[in-house]
Amino acid sequence: MPLPGLPSTPPPSTSPRFARRPICAGPHLLGAGTRAAYTLVRKHVGFLDRDRRMDGELAELATALRLGALREALSADAAARPGC
Numbered sequence: 666m667p668l669p670g671l672p673s674t675p676p677p678s679t680s681p682r683f684a685r686r687p688i689c690a691g692p693h694l695l696g697a698g699t700r701a702a703y704t705l706v707r708k709h710v711g712f713l714d715r716d717r718r719m720d721g722e723l724a725e726l727a728t729a730l731r732l733g734a735l736r737e738a739l740s741a742d743a744a745a746r747p748g749c
Contacts, residue, residue: 701742705734 692700709726710719729735 697742697746698739701738702735705729705738 692703695703706726709729710722713719
């Protein structure tokens with residue numbers, strides 16, 4: 666049921682034709698800090714093009730985050746953009 670004042674939208678299609686459609690996304694469309702985070706995640710977690718176990722990749726990412734990899738990525742990004 667849509668919220669009052671908002672248009673109703675049909676549910677997303679479950680057709681395989683749409684499921685394999687490329688998503689218009691990527692680091693080139695992200696802001697600087699978000700791009701650094703995206704790049705860090707992609708360094709540890711591969712693209713999900715099929716169902717598969719991800720526990721190893723996610724554990725690796727969690728370890729990197731605990732060790733401060735996100736802080737380092739954001740600092741390096743900020744240093745690369747002086748005056749921002």
